[in-house]
Amino acid sequence: MTDVADGRRAETQAPRTFGSRLRYVGPGIVIAVTGVGAGDMVSSLVAGTDFGMVLIWAVVFGALLKWFLTEGIGRWYMASGQTMLQGWHALGRGATYYFVVYLFIVTFVFGAAVTSTAALAVDAAFPDKLPLWVWAALHGVAAFVIVGVGRYEFFERIMKVFAGLKFGAVVLLAVLLAPNIGELAVGFVPRIPDGALVNVLAIIGGVGGTYTLAAYAYWARERGWRHPSWIPMMRTDVTIGYALTALFMVSMLIIGAELLFGTGTSISDSEGLVALVDPLQDRFGLLARWVFLIGFWAVATGAMIGAWNGGAHLFADTVRTIRGVPDEEAAEYLSERSPYFRGFLAWMTFPPMILLAFGQPIALVIVYASLGALFLPFLAITLLLLLNSGRVAPEYRNRIVSNAFLAASVIPFIVVGVQEVLGSL
Secondary structure, eight states, rough: EEGGGGEEEOOOOOSSSSHHHHOOOOHHHHHHHHHHHHHHHHHHHHHHHTTTTHHHHHHHHHHHHHHHHHHHHHHHHHHSSOOHHHHHHHHHHHHHHHHHHHHHHHHHHHHEEEEHHHHHHHHHTTTTSSSSSHHHHHHHHHHHHHTTTTOHHHHHHHHHHHHHHHHHHHHHHHTTTOOOOHHHHTTTTTTOTTTTTHHHHHHHHHHSSSSGGHHHHHHHHHHOOOSSGGHHHHHHHHHHHHHHHHHHHHHHHHHHHHTTTTTOOOOOOOOOTTTHHHHHHHHOOOHHHHHHHHHHHHHHHHHHHHHHHHHHHHHHHHHHHHHOOOOOOGHHHHHHTTTHHHHHHHHHHHHTTHHHHHOHHHHHHHHHHHHHHHHHHHHHHHHHHHHHHSSSSSEEESOOHHHHHHHHHHHHHHHHHHHHHHHHH
């Protein structure tokens, strides 16, 4: 064991067997909890509502694309010793400045949206107790406190609790609905219903996470996974994370297919998710209502806490990168107790509360959507450039399969981005 940032103890020798690696899994679960939010619940539920279980394969393929993105981020960090911010900066300062502008805007709007979503579940469970904006503000403050404690081990344990709540609740409900096994199996066979091409691309591109994907390297760093010897462990970790992501999305699709397919009901946003509690209660009783609300709350709150931590890490590393601080002195910036980390954490928590009172300004939402539309294609393209370059040793560069999946991911990510922009107009 050896010290890492803030005096924490970390592993020094990478485990060599699959069984031993399972004991170290953690950052992958964090990325799964952070990346699966209310938007993913809505998209998979809509897929089940509109097309039954036909598009299960698209959900699985989408999780596979995000696996290649996150694996690329982890491999770049462990093989080069540089974070994604340093990699982008090496490609050109414009990439760094684009990202920091995007980060400020996306966290400001997201800070209001995600706390409001978490508040919806609490308000549905305890109606008329407090105004919705008060519940939202309380969630933001709670996330600030949890992340601001400044200990990764505590943060990871909290995220594992949310993983149990969100994945357990949704899978339990899917099992209770007793889906037809034959239809479920057929859903894994790729096919596109008439008029569903855009929906399929949106599902594939929308599975699990945006800017927080780039935070995976910081969570791995906190565990001491800093050298190429940890790449196999990282791949196991990411595989567990995206297996959970795919399981969650498929379970939500089953819920939509079994409850709403053919009924003409439309679920278009996170508020519409609350409407599911009544049919679930009618069919399975009060317990099912509470299981769904707890799962819904855990989805939004877990994504919020993970995004708070990831966003603060990304900003702190942006400051470090722009200033050209060497890795030997990086702890002053990348520590969860650094003023840069905690300053941005405050930015994500308190200024967005203005939007809770006045609503989201249209112009800001449009800018947020436009910049966000570029991020995932930007991430995929820059990974292709970095991982095929001389910046990493030949044995850690992309192979044909990695290049193919990263290149294939660009189109659905662009489709998702365009839909995001059009939806904000």
